[in-house]
Amino acid sequence: MLYCALACMGRMQTFQKNMHWRSCPAGLLYYYRALLAPVFDVWLSIMMARTGAIFVALAVLATLASAISDQGIVYLDDYTFDKVVDGSRDVLVRFDKEYAWGDEHDAFKDLAKKVGEAGTSVLVASVPVAKREFEPKNVELAEKYKADDEGKFPLYYIFRKGATEPLRYTGAGKKANDLLAWLAQNTGAFFGLKGQVKELDALARELMAAADAAGRKAVLAKAEGLLGGVAAEHQEAAKYYVKVMGKAVESPEHPAAESKRLSGLVGGKMSDDKRAAMQLKLNVLASFAGSARASAKSDKADL
16 A cells, blocks of 8 residues: 555656646546556556466365376275275375375376276275374374385385285386386286287296196297287297296296396486386286296385
8 A cells, every 4th residue: 555655646746747737638537547557556466466366276176176086096094094905906005295296196197097997906096195283194004104204205005915015116217107017017917018918928927827847838838839920019029928938937936036137227327228128028027927926025115
């Protein structure tokens, strides 16, 4: 209001120096316009501020509505967690801020959609965490799994079927494909990752389930027979399937050991082409469900 008064006085004095405003109707009109302009400016500023606040509120509401309807994601809390994550299936759980948003949240939604489209039994869940004095949210649950460091959110865990302890994701990448590869490696689920061939994926699991070397050798023969029918763009991956199977006939531990070795290398410094080739091999190794289950012990979270 002080601004309005000073501005009005300044405008009136300036106008009076240049013309006698009472001398004509036009001058009178100009005078009142000059006098009221600052008031209009302040009113306009207030309305714009209110409009901005409304837009912010609408954006927040849109975010909340989106979170409630995130397709493929089951939101859990202190009361529902143990009822859902009960060891009866593989569950990927994200611990994140109460109202997740941004690139990492979009990647997680993309992952959930791909997991759903793959038709696997893997469940994708999220636990919103809010550490505040007034109405804290799921803090005890987050502390139980050492997932209460808000500065490191989001944190990802796999609760495997039949396991008593979860696996914590320690990779650098948090894009959908990064998490899918990790999920496939540790659950044996088929998500159709780059390099995976569905028919050979099934044979890889069959080989790992065979009781002895003779049984594994029989499965290897089936895989070799399929090579000729694999599309040209999948030939490189198909040959790698057969190569791994060949080594697994006598050494069933080979897929797990190789997966662990490559996982340690893929995060290092290398060309993009080499990293892509290495990731393709890791995706193939993820088809060997036995290798994922066997190697899980070395990747347990330090709870």
